[in-house]
Amino acid sequence: MNPQSVLKEKFGYDNFRQGQQEVIDGILAGEDVLAIMPTGGGKSLCYQIPALILDGLTLVISPLISLMKDQVDALNENGIAATFINSTLDYMEVRERFNQAARGEVKLLYVSPERLDSDGFMADLSQLKIDLVAIDEAHCISQWGHDFRPSYLRLTETIQRLNSNPTIIALTATATSQVAADIMQRLAIVHEVKTGFSRENLAFQVVKNQNSDRFLLDYLKAQKQQSGIIYASTRKEVERLTKLIKKAKIKVAMYHGGMKEDERRQNQEDFLYDRVQVMIATNAFGMGIDKSNVRFVIHAQIPGSLEAYYQEAGRAGRDGLPSEAVLLFNLKDVQIQHFFIDQSEMDEINKKHEYLKLQEMTQYANTQQCLQQTIVNYFGDEAPECGRCSNCLDTRDAQDISIDAQKVLSCVKRMDEHFGKGLVAQVLTGSKVQKVMQFRFDELPTYGLMKDRSQKEVSGLIDYLVASGFLQASSGQYPVLQLAADGVGVLKGETKVTRKMAVKVRQALPEDNELFEELRQLRRELAEDQGVPPFVIFSDKTLYSMCEIMPETLTEMLDVKGVGESKLEKYGELFLDILNAED
Template sequence: MQPQTVLKEKFGYDQFRQGQSEVIESVLAGDNVLAIMPTGGGKSLCYQIPALILPGLTLVISPLISLMKDQVDALNENGIAATFINSTLDYFEVQERLNQAAQGAVKLLYVSPERLDSEQFLSDLAGLKIDLIAIDEAHCISQWGHDFRPSYLRLTDTIQRVQSQPTIIALTATATSQVATDIMQRLSIQREVKTGFSRENLAFQVVKNQNSDRYLLDYLKINRQKAGIIYASTRKEVERLTKLIEKAKLPVAMYHGGLNEMVRRQNQEDFLYDRKPIMVATNAFGMGIDKSNVRFVVHAQIPGSLEAYYQEAGRAGRDGLPSEAILLFRQNDVQIQHFFIDQSEMDEEHKQREYAKLQEMTQYASTQQCLQQYIVNYFDDHCEPCGRCSNCLDTREEQDITIEAQKVLSCVKRMDQRFGKVLVAQVLTGSKNQKIMQFRFDELPTYGLLRGDSQKEVSGLIDYLVASGFLQPSSGQFPVLQLTAEGVAVLKGQTAVTRKMAVKVQKTLPEDNELFERLRELRRDLAEEQGVPPFVIFSDKTLYSMCELMPTSLTEMLDVKGVGESKLEKYGDLFLDVLNEAV
């Protein structure tokens, strides 16, 4: 069977997305491949389609239980035999599923990397004909990655013990050049397919220097009925934000490691089934969450790196529809991430790398460059300004802050470029703390030059000057500020510095029409009956496509993207009834 035929009959799509066909052809030719595609770029099909064509079993190594269940549910809905083995099953259930795999009754078997640490399980796998091993979230295998897991590192040895010598496909949405090289070396991969990191449907936004609670509530009220995730760095902040949103009478659930497993599972289900479309969570939630209709991801606190941010922000708009990723930036939140690094058990070299990543994340929050472009550049890729992000669409007038910038730059220079942001801000605001008196910085001509501003405001100005390339922080836990050539030009009066100020909430996500709401209601009812999340039945994009094409027969229904033969047989008549009523 040809890949194109499988794509249409099983998944209901006429064309492959960029990179998919290239990856699939390489896998079918027996080449080991690393696929780097943005979230929502269709990575799963790159191994699911070969799995249906190859004679043997495809073993999928996936990091989270929730992802396994969602993927298996979605495959089963499409009439594809797949199952999973994880810690929710007892011994007899595991043996039954292994027997199914041995008899060829399933084509895809999902397991966690930790499961492969078991000698007994490896012995069980030895009896299976495995043609393909797919490693999802492959950046976890690299110590240079943002989500390194030791259990992934052991995969190299495990794979070598599989007797059938299967083809390897590794998949990730976030890998710098260094991480990609590391993955390829560890897994003996020669071929890399990278489709670019840009997300055409995702609009990025940074909101700073204003009341973030007020902004968040205004945003949620304007976007009622939309599903979204709000990330916070600590359990305490997750609980505080959940209470704030509950008080505003909005449907919200929360998720963090301190909740017992039953509560976490219930809250996750409420979110996946659209009962409570808002989820407030730590980063313990989300990797592998396959919910395609997440319309927004808000970071209420800054994450530790751009890789982590892009991974989490990318959970919005997996279905390709317009979605938003918003960072609410407060300077104090950077200290929380600093604390996490300080308290970690990483060696000193690893800590230095994490401090550098945090610095890059802070600069993202302060740049006036296109936000999508800034992220893509970080991953050693290139794109034109997106025209969608808050910086590209920013029509606020620029204010000339050259004088303020010169005061900051002069202060850094007079302190011999040997101190960090906090002390520079204290000198400029006229602080009388012990360290300033000890170094006699109160005698500097720049002492107290910005006395009318708070230390927080001056710190924000310094961040902006760093992001704009006028100052350069050194690496390490305690970075010191140094002037760049551009900063020297500002000091000499050869270059002006401008800056834009605060933003208001505006409605930017599209409205849903009455027909879409009726289709969504039918989808929700069917999902509840079958015990699967609504997006497993059909994605929002498929429902919008139905509204646009208005099919009047089962044959015409096959023209709707996302409607394959299995789903047409199960649901076609039910959805046609709703569509025909609307004509």
């Protein structure tokens, strides 16, 4: 069996996506590989296809129980023998699944990294013929990653205890060059395949200084039945937003770590099965959520890093259809993330690193460069302007703010570049707080130069000047402002500074039509009958493709992307009945 025929027969696709063939060929040649691909870029196929070609078992190390079940359900739907072992199973179920693997009845076995800490479990694993180990969410292995897990650190030692000397594939969507180097060093991987971080179907948007509640309600009403996730930083805010949106008669569920496990599981299932439209959650929700038809992800509060933001925002549009990622930015929300870092048990070096990440996240919220390009550059990659984010679509003329910029830069200079944003804003607005008077900053020529503005407004301007490279902020809990080389040029009058204000922009999401709704209703009924999420039957993209191609026979149905032979046999006639009734 060759990879191309497996791709078509089992998964219903004619062509590999960028990077997939290279990764698969490397694995089949016995090479260990690090695959860095954007969310929705087809990482799973990079190990699922080799798993069907290799003789032995593929062991998939996956960080969350929900992801295991979804992926196993999806594989079983495609006629592929896969199972998982995790804490939801009792002893006898675990034994039976091990026995299935030993008898060669399954090709993929999903386990959590914590499960590998058990000596008894490892003793059982070492009896199996494991040809491939796939480490999903591999950024968890690096202490510089945004979701570091100590159990991942022991994976190198764990894999060495397996008797079969398996090939290794590590996969992630969000690894900076530092994190990628760390993963490769820890797992002794030489071959890296990186396909770029751009998400061509995602439109990024930053909304600043607006009433967040009003924006959310207006946005959700405009989306009708579209599925989406709203992230908030605290449990309290998740609960407040859930009440607010429920009042608007929108079907909504919530998810955070303070809820009972069975309630969390039920809410997650309701969201996966399209029983509710919107999930409001802390970052406890999402890693491993494989729901492909999420049309929007809104961050109601700023997350702690660009890695976390891109990981979470990337849960929109996994099926490749146009989707949106919206960040609602308010300065007060940055303080919440500061508090989280302050209260953490990290050492000072790691705290300093986290403060720097938060600064970079704040700069993203304040840049007027292409948002997609800003993210891609952060990950050490290059991309052209996307042409669809809120910055790219802001067609208004930029205003010359060089005079205001000079006032800020001059103030920073006159304060000897030893102080942070808050105090600079207080001096410029003419505040009489104790610290300003104590340092006699009220005697500076720049004192009160911007007294007609609020401190919040001036702080926003400072953030913009940092994001634009005219100022630089030191790392640490209390960043100190200093002039950058470009800032010196502004002070001398050699460089102009321009700025646009944020605007509301929205990319059109896929329009629903009656035929699509009928297909979606059939999908929902089949999913309920079989106890799997609807997207496991077919993705939204596959349903839209059916509407476009309008197949009339089972043979023509195979031309629809995402329809493989197993699904054709199970569901082909049912969906054809609806499609042919449209004639």
